[in-house]
Amino acid sequence: MKNTLxxxxxxxxxxxxxxxxxxxxxxQSNYKVTVVEKNKLPGGLMRxxxxxxxxxxxxxxxxxxxxxxxxxxxxxxxxxxxxxELFSPMGQEGIIDRYIFDxxxxxxxxxxxxxxxxxxNAFPEDSAAIDVIMINLRDFSRxxxxxxxxxxxxxxxxxxxxxxxxxxxxxxxxxxxxxRAVLSVPCNLIGVQLDDCPVIFHHMxxxxxxxxxxxxxxxxxxxxxxxxxxxxxxxxxxxxxxGVKKISLTEGKVSGVILESGTVIxxxxxxxxxxxxxxxxxxxxxxxxxxxxxxAKGLKETEGVIAVQISVNAAAHPxxxxxxxxxxxxxxxxxxxxxxxxxxxxxSPNSNLLSIITKSSYxxxxxxxxxxxxxxxKDYEAKKMDIAVSLLQKAADIFGNLKxxxxxxxxxxxxxxxxxxxxxxxxxxxxxSSRQLLRAISLNNVPVGGLFLAGQNALAPGVMGSIMGSxxxxxxxxxxxxxxxxxx
Ligand SMILES: Cc1cc2nc3c(=O)[nH]c(=O)nc-3n(C[C@H](O)[C@H](O)[C@H](O)COP(=O)(O)OP(=O)(O)OC[C@H]3O[C@@H](n4cnc5c(N)ncnc54)[C@H](O)[C@@H]3O)c2cc1C
Numbered sequence: 001m002k003n004t005l006x007x008x009x010x011x012x013x014x015x016x017x018x019x020x021x022x023x024x025x026x027x028q029s030n031y032k033v034t035v036v037e038k039n040k041l042p043g044g045l046m047r048x049x050x051x052x053x054x055x056x057x058x059x060x061x062x063x064x065x066x067x068x069x070x071x072x073x074x075x076x077x078x079x080x081x082x083x084x085e086l087f088s089p090m091g092q093e094g095i096i097d098r099y100i101f102d103x104x105x106x107x108x109x110x111x112x113x114x115x116x117x118x119x120x121n122a123f124p125e126d127s128a129a130i131d132v133i134m135i136n137l138r139d140f141s142r143x144x145x146x147x148x149x150x151x152x153x154x155x156x157x158x159x160x161x162x163x164x165x166x167x168x169x170x171x172x173x174x175x176x177x178x179x180r181a182v183l184s185v186p187c188n189l190i191g192v193q194l195d196d197c198p199v200i201f202h203h204m205x206x207x208x209x210x211x212x213x214x215x216x217x218x219x220x221x222x223x224x225x226x227x228x229x230x231x232x233x234x235x236x237x238x239x240x241x242x243g244v245k246k247i248s249l250t251e252g253k254v255s256g257v258i259l260e261s262g263t264v265i266x267x268x269x270x271x272x273x274x275x276x277x278x279x280x281x282x283x284x285x286x287x288x289x290x291x292x293x294x295x296a297k298g299l300k301e302t303e304g305v306i307a308v309q310i311s312v313n314a315a316a317h318p319x320x321x322x323x324x325x326x327x328x329x330x331x332x333x334x335x336x337x338x339x340x341x342x343x344x345x346x347x348s349p350n351s352n353l354l355s356i357i358t359k360s361s362y363x364x365x366x367x368x369x370x371x372x373x374x375x376x377x378k379d380y381e382a383k384k385m386d387i388a389v390s391l392l393q394k395a396a397d398i399f400g401n402l403k404x405x406x407x408x409x410x411x412x413x414x415x416x417x418x419x420x421x422x423x424x425x426x427x428x429x430x431x432x433s434s435r436q437l438l439r440a441i442s443l444n445n446v447p448v449g450g451l452f453l454a455g456q457n458a459l460a461p462g463v464m465g466s467i468m469g470s471x472x473x474x475x476x477x478x479x480x481x482x483x484x485x486x487x488x
Contacts, residue, residue, distance in 0.1 A: 016044025018455020019273030022470035027234035038243025043224030051408035055219035064208030129173035167195035180333030191302025253449030273455035304413025304425035306360035428461035
């Protein structure tokens, strides 16, 4: 029987990986947790969807650091979730990602030592710059496996140099165009350009994938099921298809939430595992200081994407256990265009799934801004299909004959916007650029008693960043001492 203590009722808004992991952490410490989700199905971006019987991913293509004693694995261990039930390792042939430029192909290998070797082979003229980057990456890896990284995020990285933009660091190091372009790719994985991407995020993302890289064995729906099962076995509950409409306050402190259906849930704490601009809509105008409101509203979003899911003949196109990036760089090493490809099995005997993703600006979809999914009209469908067909044609340069390929689905920034309430369809939430880093971090101190941010908008994006954000919210609610006692 669960021990429900007074002052321990928590409502979590949003059932993405951020909301569910915050719920699990707090339920483990005897909080009475209710996760509320506006959609009919839980999981947010973590969840996959089915087309023609194939499991199509949305927000989990690959993750890093799930090997023994690595940071994300330790977080899974704390959450009580089995890595091996969900993930299998990538990179057995020595490649995690293949970056294909017009004049250069670079393989990102699955370890720091192997990366150093590949970089020194490809860019002998950058020897001094490689020395610095390798010292940094090794320093980061060491700090990320220190227990304080899990229990006291932020502290391991007090070196202010790590907050400068990666582009500036590479300018100082006089990096060649090729070296600069290769090092740009991890910035894309959090939706920031190299010139404005804080060194800390660049190194953290790259170090994670170099620890070890993993793909889901089955798909994001299974991952969601496992997170939900864990929440429920700890006594947490999940309400679906009924979003939070309002967060109620009493004397400046949260007292509960009101759902779209009118249901009222009392709460001592509310964890908003949603976008901060959406959080503003759940509060009355005068519940928050105007400065906080203005800061949140003024933040720039990460860019949206268009993604195409394609069924291909499995015999002609077997699974490839690494990802492929086709990239265009200019003479200064700035990546101007890029396409991500992942070819993998998807529980279908004769077909494999080719996922293609490239950036797509929200402004390109503004004509359909006021439409809803499934009813956006013929022009929208035609534009989406034109882009999808062109991406499929270009994919033949890499994968050979794709004549039998069949487009199963295409989603745009509008799809993501409406599915998870992400303003402008931002893939990675608010942009963690050097320019707005302090403003973004300061949002974490919500000036309302009992209200906390979690998920990708709290500390950092991606599966690992979102879970870190939830560790941070749980730590704020439980207090540092209790958190470090209970989270082992
Ligand atoms: C195309 C794409 C590819 C990606 N690939 C990767 C990858 O390969 N690896 C990686 O690590 N990361 C990847 N990411 C990023 C990763 O998916 C996200 O960082 C992470 O899933 C965010 O989780 P979250 O819980 O913070 O937010 P979300 O998953 O967005 O969850 C928020 C939830 O809140 C719900 N919600 C919103 N408003 C309300 C309300 N008022 N009431 C109730 N519920 C509400 C939404 O419906 C949603 O379910 C990718 C993202 C995208 C878009």
